[in-house]
Amino acid sequence: QSVLTQPPSVSGAPGQRVIISCTGSSSNIGARYDVHWYQQLPGRAPKLLIFGDTNRPSGVPDRFSGSKSGTSASLVITGLQAEDEADYYCHSYDRSLSGWVFGGGTKLTVL
């Protein structure tokens, strides 16, 4: 059971918009620790997609965006493309655990 809760899977057709949620608690996201998102393509290492709740590293398309409210965060992907098919993980810090935590991961399927 992950400290940060994500849906196991989401899907959408090419061109559509999908939202991946990440639900935490008052000891992590609710404590105002930043949320980061990673994309992991099949057989590859994770890649930073969104950092500091809403920021995109250089090279990440603006189809990817992040938001945060209260004890939850969301990753929004618009204009879905086949190459977006991957696992997505949220990441934050938990002060009760005194350590970093990941969500369980969400598998995105592009139909």
Add this chain to the structure above:
Amino acid sequence: QVQLVESGGGVVQPGRSLRLSCAASGFSFNTFAMHWVRQAPGKGLEWVAVISSDGSNKFYADSVKGRFTISRDNSKNTLFLQMNSLRVDDTSIYYCARDLYSSPWSPLDYWGQGTVVTVSS
């Protein structure tokens, strides 16, 4: 360009030890905190340990505390993970990753390709 290259993985029996290395290049290694993150087969990411830029502060996940030791050699731009008393559930791909800000608010902005550790009798 930033590169992180892990090595040292392999097959080991339960109760034995293994030492992983992560060779860093393309950035000032001694100014960044570094993490180990693992991923069991077919499972999600699990944070393992972090070490500060100068090696003075180290923190561990409860699942490895007392068995694993993170360390670094800034003169050789290398990060290490000493894994003792290995258990079957330590079987994972182990990734090293750079901590962008060296703070609890920090993302992991670069990752290595991972090294596979299999614990089996």
